[in-house]
Amino acid sequence: xxxxxxxxxxxxxxxxxxxxxxxxxxxxxxxxxxxxxxxxxxxxxxxxxxxxxxxxxxxxxxxxxxxxxxxxxxxxxxxxxxxxxxxxxxxxxxxxxxxxxxxxxxxxxxxxxxxxxxxxxxxxxxxxxxxxxxxxxxxxxxxxxxxxxxxxxxxxxxxxxxxxxxxxxxxxxxxxxxxxxxxxxxxxxxxxxxxxxx
Amino acid sequence: xxxxxxxxxxxxxxxxxxxxxxxxxxxxxxxxxxxxxxxxxxxxxxxxxxxxxxxxxxxxxxxxxxxxxxxxxxxxxxxxxxxxxxxxxxxxxxxxxxxxxxxxxxxxxxxxxxxxxxxxxxxxxxxxxxxxxxxxxxxxxxxxxxxxxxxxxxxxxxxxxxxxxxxxxxxxxxxxxxxxxxxxxxxxxxxxx
Numbered sequence: 496x497x498x499x500x501x502x503x504x505x506x507x508x509x510x511x512x513x514x515x516x517x518x519x520x521x522x523x524x525x526x527x528x529x530x531x532x533x534x535x536x537x538x539x540x541x542x543x544x545x546x547x548x549x550x551x552x553x554x555x556x557x558x559x560x561x562x563x564x565x566x567x568x569x570x571x572x573x574x575x576x577x578x579x580x581x582x583x584x585x586x587x588x589x590x591x592x593x594x595x596x597x598x599x600x601x602x603x604x605x606x607x608x609x610x611x612x613x614x615x616x617x618x619x620x621x622x623x624x625x626x627x628x629x630x631x632x633x634x635x636x637x638x639x640x641x642x643x644x645x646x647x648x649x650x651x652x653x654x655x656x657x658x659x660x661x662x663x664x665x666x667x668x669x670x671x672x673x674x675x676x677x678x679x680x681x682x683x684x685x686x687x688x689x690x691x692x693x
Numbered sequence: 694x695x696x697x698x699x700x701x702x703x704x705x706x707x708x709x710x711x712x713x714x715x716x717x718x719x720x721x722x723x724x725x726x727x728x729x730x731x732x733x734x735x736x737x738x739x740x741x742x743x744x745x746x747x748x749x750x751x752x753x754x755x756x757x758x759x760x761x762x763x764x765x766x767x768x769x770x771x772x773x774x775x776x777x778x779x780x781x782x783x784x785x786x787x788x789x790x791x792x793x794x795x796x797x798x799x800x801x802x803x804x805x806x807x808x809x810x811x812x813x814x815x816x817x818x819x820x821x822x823x824x825x826x827x828x829x830x831x832x833x834x835x836x837x838x839x840x841x842x843x844x845x846x847x848x849x850x851x852x853x854x855x856x857x858x859x860x861x862x863x864x865x866x867x868x869x870x871x872x873x874x875x876x877x878x879x880x881x882x883x884x885x886x
Contacts, residue, residue: 516862519717520806564774571767579763594813597766601806603718670712671877674870681863682856689858 501620505627511604512635513684518604522636523673524595529652532640534588536633538581538596540626542573543605547613547625554614566609567600574599604632642676643667696827703831706880709807710839711873713814716807720840721865730844734837736798738830740777741811745829748772748812749822769812777802807836842872 511517521539525531546569550557557565578596581589589596599605608628613621644650647668649657666672709715716737748769756762781799784792802808811832815825846868855864 516721517718519721520714520810523714523717564771567770567774568767571770575763575766578766594810594817597813598715598806598810600766600770601809666874669877670714671870671874673714674866674873678859678863678866678870681866682859685858685863 498620498623502623502627505624505629505631506634507631509628510631510635511607511628512632512639513681515604515607516681517607518602518632520598521595521602522632522639523670523677525592526636526640526643526673527647527668528591529637529640529644530588531591532636533633534581534585535592535595536629536636538577538592539599539602539604539632540629541577542570542599543608543629543632544622544625545573546570546605547608547621548618550609551613551616551618551621557614562614566606566614570605570609571600604628639673639677639680642680643672646676647672695824699824699828700831701879701882703828703835704838705835705876705882708835708839708873708876709811709832710836711869711876713810715810716805716836718805720843720869721862725844725847727841727844727848730840731837733798734833734840736802737805737807737836738833740773740780740799740802741808741829741833741836742826743776743780744769744773744808744812745815745825747776749815749825752816753822765813765816769809773808773812807832839872843868 505511507514509515512519512522518539521535525535546566549569550566574597577599578589581592581596608625612624616624641651644652645656646664647666649655649661649663664672667676703709706712710717710720751768751772752765756764756768777799781792784799811829814832815828818828820828843865847865850864850868859867
């Protein structure tokens with residue numbers, strides 16, 4: 496039962512993007528297209544799960560004073576793996592995501608989970624926690640990039656979904672659209688949250 | 694001419710906050726008071742320039758000749774983290790009043806993605822050493838500008854009656870969107886960049 500809660504909390508109740516407002520850079524930067532959002536989400540899931548598991552395994556061996564540098568080096572190793580994997584197998588996607596793949600290293604979600612969870616909890620729970628948080632992050636990216644791609648291009652995953660009558664809102668594909676849509680989505684979520692707790 | 698273009702682009706159309714979304718965390722967190730925003734902006738500008746000063750030679754004189762470009766990321770992170778630590782110690786001993794102005798912001802900067810981002814962009818854009826220094830310095834100024842504008846708006850916003858559901862992060866993001874839109878008005882001014 497406990498492991499179920501550990502897994503499920505990252506999906507919504509403690510969703511890293513919508514509820515904790517963490518990891519804003521990739522959330523805003525890569526969500527112009529749904530495909531980019533999914534790719535970034537999966538990359539973060541991999542890095543988060545791998546580094547949480549490894550750090551949890553070694554949690555008793557890592558001295559308290561140097562834990563931050565140790566975590567960063569472990570995280571950076573997995574990020575380099577993902578970056579080179581994307582460059583070799585999906586060069587087009589890698590070009591589009593650009594420097595935001597290496598920037599996963601400084602994504603506060605990943606560091607935050609190591610500090611708050613996997614440096615104190617057993618391997619299995621850390622794995623579930625990382626998986627839940629990673630999927631929650633991916634969900635947030637999918638929601639945001641679906642909205643932006645439909646409004647900004649009239650397409651979804653590259654396929655036109657709105658007919659000829661629709662004039663794309665170019666602004667949604669540009670940086671301002673990222674800020675505006677995330678702001679509005681957060682506002683909408685707040686509204687619903689208030690209603691359900693009342 | 695080159696330098697002017699880099700400078701203008703870093704301040705406006707390629708502003709690291711409004712166009713590349715880097716450094717959003719301090720942008721949402723610190724930008725509540727004008728003077729703290731100024732302190733943070735100065736500290737970031739300073740560390741960015743110093744980062745370029747060290748990471749450019751390391752990348753081009755050590756990693757590239759030794760054929761180790763995949764170490765770029767860990768090396769840059771270590772450079773930034775140790776620089777920040779070192780600067781903090783140095784300031785505390787040597788320039789106490791600068792330390793009291795910047796000190797509390799320095800540790801925060803290690804986790805500021807704008808610093809690592811600017812180092813990565815410097816490599817991506819293939820600038821030479823002087824251009825890199827100038828680019829990172831201008832980017833720091835662009836970051837400070839964004840932070841200052843936001844802080845100014847938020848100081849007034851505290852007194853404004855805003856919808857309860859939008860209070861805090863949602864409203865800050867929407868304002869950032871509008872500012873970003875305004876900054877895009879400069880697009881005709883700078884070509885390429």
